[in-house]
Amino acid sequence: MGGGQKTYTTNPDDYKLLEEVGYGASATVYRAIYLPNNDVVAVKCLDLDRCNSNLDDIRREAQTMSLIDHPNVIRAFCSFVVNQNLWVVMPFMAEGSCLHLMKTAYPDGFEESAIGSILKETLKALEYLHRHGHIHRDVKAGNILLDTNGVIKLGDFGVSACMFDRGDRQRSRNTFVGTPCWLVHGQAIISSPLLMAPEVLQPGSGYDFKADIWSLGITALELAHGHAPFSKYPPMKVLLMTIQNAPPGLDYDRDKRFSKSFKEVVAMCLVKDQTKRPTAEKLLKHSFFKQAKPPELSVKKLFAELPPLWNRVKALQLKDAAQLALKKMPSAEQEAISQSEYQRGVSAWNFDIEDLKFKASLVQDDDEIQDIREEDVNSTSFVYNDASNSKATIGKPYSASEIVCSDEVAPSESLSNTGDTPESNLPESDNKGNIALERSRTKTEQLPSTSDKDAVQAKSRILTGRSRQTQSGPLVAGVVLNHSKSERTRNLERCENESSHAVDKMHHQVRRAPSFSGPLNLPNRASGNSLSAPIKPSGGYRDSLEDKSKANLVQIKGRFSVTSEDLDLVKDIPLCTAPRRSPQESSLRKSASVGDWIFDSKQMPTPKDINSSSVHSNLPASVLMPHLQNLFQQTSVQQDLILNLLNSLQPAEVASEASQNGKLPPLPRSSENNGAVEVSDRERLLLTKVSELQSRLTILTEELTTENIGGAGNQESWSHAQ
Numbered sequence: 213m214g215g216g217q218k219t220y221t222t223n224p225d226d227y228k229l230l231e232e233v234g235y236g237a238s239a240t241v242y243r244a245i246y247l248p249n250n251d252v253v254a255v256k257c258l259d260l261d262r263c264n265s266n267l268d269d270i271r272r273e274a275q276t277m278s279l280i281d282h283p284n285v286i287r288a289f290c291s292f293v294v295n296q297n298l299w300v301v302m303p304f305m306a307e308g309s310c311l312h313l314m315k316t317a318y319p320d321g322f323e324e325s326a327i328g329s330i331l332k333e334t335l336k337a338l339e340y341l342h343r344h345g346h347i348h349r350d351v352k353a354g355n356i357l358l359d360t361n362g363v364i365k366l367g368d369f370g371v372s373a374c375m376f377d378r379g380d381r382q383r384s385r386n387t388f389v390g391t392p393c394w395l396v397h398g399q400a401i402i403s404s405p406l407l408m409a410p411e412v413l414q415p416g417s418g419y420d421f422k423a424d425i426w427s428l429g430i431t432a433l434e435l436a437h438g439h440a441p442f443s444k445y446p447p448m449k450v451l452l453m454t455i456q457n458a459p460p461g462l463d464y465d466r467d468k469r470f471s472k473s474f475k476e477v478v479a480m481c482l483v484k485d486q487t488k489r490p491t492a493e494k495l496l497k498h499s500f501f502k503q504a505k506p507p508e509l510s511v512k513k514l515f516a517e518l519p520p521l522w523n524r525v526k527a528l529q530l531k532d533a534a535q536l537a538l539k540k541m542p543s544a545e546q547e548a549i550s551q552s553e554y555q556r557g558v559s560a561w562n563f564d565i566e567d568l569k570f571k572a573s574l575v576q577d578d579d580e581i582q583d584i585r586e587e588d589v590n591s592t593s594f595v596y597n598d599a600s601n602s603k604a605t606i607g608k609p610y611s612a613s614e615i616v617c618s619d620e621v622a623p624s625e626s627l628s629n630t631g632d633t634p635e636s637n638l639p640e641s642d643n644k645g646n647i648a649l650e651r652s653r654t655k656t657e658q659l660p661s662t663s664d665k666d667a668v669q670a671k672s673r674i675l676t677g678r679s680r681q682t683q684s685g686p687l688v689a690g691v692v693l694n695h696s697k698s699e700r701t702r703n704l705e706r707c708e709n710e711s712s713h714a715v716d717k718m719h720h721q722v723r724r725a726p727s728f729s730g731p732l733n734l735p736n737r738a739s740g741n742s743l744s745a746p747i748k749p750s751g752g753y754r755d756s757l758e759d760k761s762k763a764n765l766v767q768i769k770g771r772f773s774v775t776s777e778d779l780d781l782v783k784d785i786p787l788c789t790a791p792r793r794s795p796q797e798s799s800l801r802k803s804a805s806v807g808d809w810i811f812d813s814k815q816m817p818t819p820k821d822i823n824s825s826s827v828h829s830n831l832p833a834s835v836l837m838p839h840l841q842n843l844f845q846q847t848s849v850q851q852d853l854i855l856n857l858l859n860s861l862q863p864a865e866v867a868s869e870a871s872q873n874g875k876l877p878p879l880p881r882s883s884e885n886n887g888a889v890e891v892s893d894r895e896r897l898l899l900t901k902v903s904e905l906q907s908r909l910t911i912l913t914e915e916l917t918t919e920n921i922g923g924a925g926n927q928e929s930w931s932h933a934q
């Protein structure tokens with residue numbers, strides 16, 4: 213604990229896990245009793261199987277976390293491995309996160325005085341971390357934890373962030389680590405770049421601790437409105453908006469209830485040029501924070517009337533589950549589009565910003581979001597330019613060692629001893645466990661029994677098992693290359709005249725290999741952070757809360773994932789980029805399966821139609837011949853199309869498509885002759901297809917001729933009769 217007096221063992225039997233009080237992308241958090249002294253603690257169970265991360269990294273981060281000694285940063289008492297889980301023992305924050313609180317009772321956000329206090333405490337935590345060379349990378353309302361006595365702590369430092377790193381610290385600073393992950397629109401798991409600074413999203417640009425300042429600014433908006441800006445948009449859209457739009461801010465009209473001072477602070481944080489953002493230290497000197505009330509006065513009252521945290525969490529889970537059950541599953545094709553869009557745009561990481569910008573320009577924006585270009589803005593929000601240009605302080609290395617327990621750490625080793633901590637006079641929160649314990653003794657009786665540790669562990673195992681059934685493992689090139697059928701169709705439609713340039717460009721995009729791809733993990737459930745997000749009546753869901761991640765999640769990269777919600781984005785992209793077709797081509801339409809172009813049956817009579825109509829009405833040749841000619845034309849066009857499509861597709865794509873649409877069998881591959889067999893098989897298949905069409909045409913011609921002769925005979929006998 214902060215003073216270092218309390219010690220906790222690394223024996224799991226010493227902990228009795230009670231209710232679930234939160235969950236995130238990688239972990240479930242339980243209230244727990246430390247049996248040797250009856251302290252109430254929080255135990256965060258991180259599923260190592262799902263993390264795909266280097267254990268040394270986890271150990272290092274756990275050690276770092278245990279060295280933290282600041283009243284506004286959650287510290288790990290100790291950490292140890294239990295089966296496939298890493299248990300991190302922490303102080304129990306009895307009122308949960310700000311996000312939980314907003315979702316429960318403040319859907320439109322908090323009042324300014326509470327926001328000021330919360331942000332001030334968070335800034336103190338950031339100032340401490342930055343001073344010691346750490347970037348938090350995940351500042352958000354879901355990670356700002358509240359205790360019953362008004363103490364505010366920044367949580368989720370270190371361990372979670374490292375879970376998705378690959379051990380290369382330098383590289384990790386240029387990837388999507390620390391991405392906020394929560395449930396937007398009530399969707400299963402959507403990790404969104406909602407709080408990510410532009411420089412974090414821009415590949416190769418690198419970022420430093422100023423990224424935390426940006427996130428703090430977004431968190432301020434989150435606390436002010438009850439949700440982060442752009443929260444209703446799919447992740448890729450948010451990513452693009454963050455990169456190319458003006459920074460969000462507090463609007464003069466919409467946010468009249470907030471002071472000029474608060475608006476100024478938000479604008480200072482949300483400067484896109486990281487060098488112009490103020491440091492945490494400097495921000496703390498702003499009058500907004502100088503005047504902020506102590507949290508005991510402004511924050512404590514927020515939860516005074518509320519039921520205990522675990523009941524709130526349960527109620528929110530039920531509410532979310534009920535809302536999710538009402539939603540329909542998107543079609544498999546939509547999922548494929550979403551996945552393809554995301555993989556093409558984001559997960560390859562070396563994505564083409566210009567291409568994404570083009571796509572973003574096709575997405576219709578909603579009235580609520582002003583897609584004003586940066587140069588046009590400034591009328592609605594402050595823009596602050598800070599002359600200071602602080603450089604990054606990179607985290608000092610910690611030697612990898614055993615996962616540590618707090619009693620093994622001498623006070624002299626704690627980070628707080630390495631520098632002056634201006635907040636040292638703040639009250640310690642050591643007693644909160646006892647307060648919470650007292651509360652738990654009276655309130656646990658009302659709850660259904662969830663305190664069996666074995667049951668919890670069993671549940672954890674079940675969840676892990678489920679997660680294994682989902683897509684996981686490193687992001688490999690094949691995943692990225694496997695474009696959906698629909699996307700290819702759309703690309704082909706755009707490149708309607710099949711100019712070789714366009715086709716080449718498409719193939720270039722397809723061939724891009726991921727570079728900094730992190731592990732592809734599929735969390736088995738929604739982040740608890742999601743609980744505050746508004747539910748949007750579109751999108752898909754399965755009716756079980758635990759299945760919801762699988763239901764919609766397309767991909768997670770680090771903390772960044774895409775779900776079928778992205779389909780809204782994709783759906784919004786009109787296909788009208790292709791020029792209008794000529795009347796001659798207008799009978800062509802795109803079928804459900806990619807590359808399968810067919811004729812519009814409404815406009816063109818089928819052979820069956822022709823057959824039956826001629827049989828029953830004895831149509832004259834003058835009527836039937838145009839149909840026959842038409843049919844002949846169609847067949848020729850079809851042949852051409854098949855040839856063109858086959859020519860424009862990569863062998864791998866042909867194989868992939870073939871296996872999916874069932875029209876062409878998978879092509880055999882030969883390593884011996886470098887694909888010679890493959891080429892000849894393709895030709896053979898094509899010839900078969902052509903000969904099928906030809907024989908169909910022959911049969912139809914014969915039938916038509918027969919009918920023609922019959923019709924002529926009838927006409928003759930009819931004229932004779934006259």
Ligand SMILES: Nc1ncnc2c1ncn2[C@@H]1O[C@H](COP(=O)(O)OP(=O)(O)OP(=O)(O)O)[C@@H](O)[C@H]1O
Pocket residue numbers: 233234235236237238239240241254256286302303304305306308309312350354355357367368372392393394739740741771
């Ligand atoms: N010490 C604690 N006391 C009480 N509740 C906690 C504590 N730590 C975490 N929680 C709750 O559990 C939730 C999930 O925890 P946490 O954010 O650490 O998990 P995570 O897997 O890292 O999530 P994410 O990656 O989505 O941020 C938090 O949003 C909070 O509501």
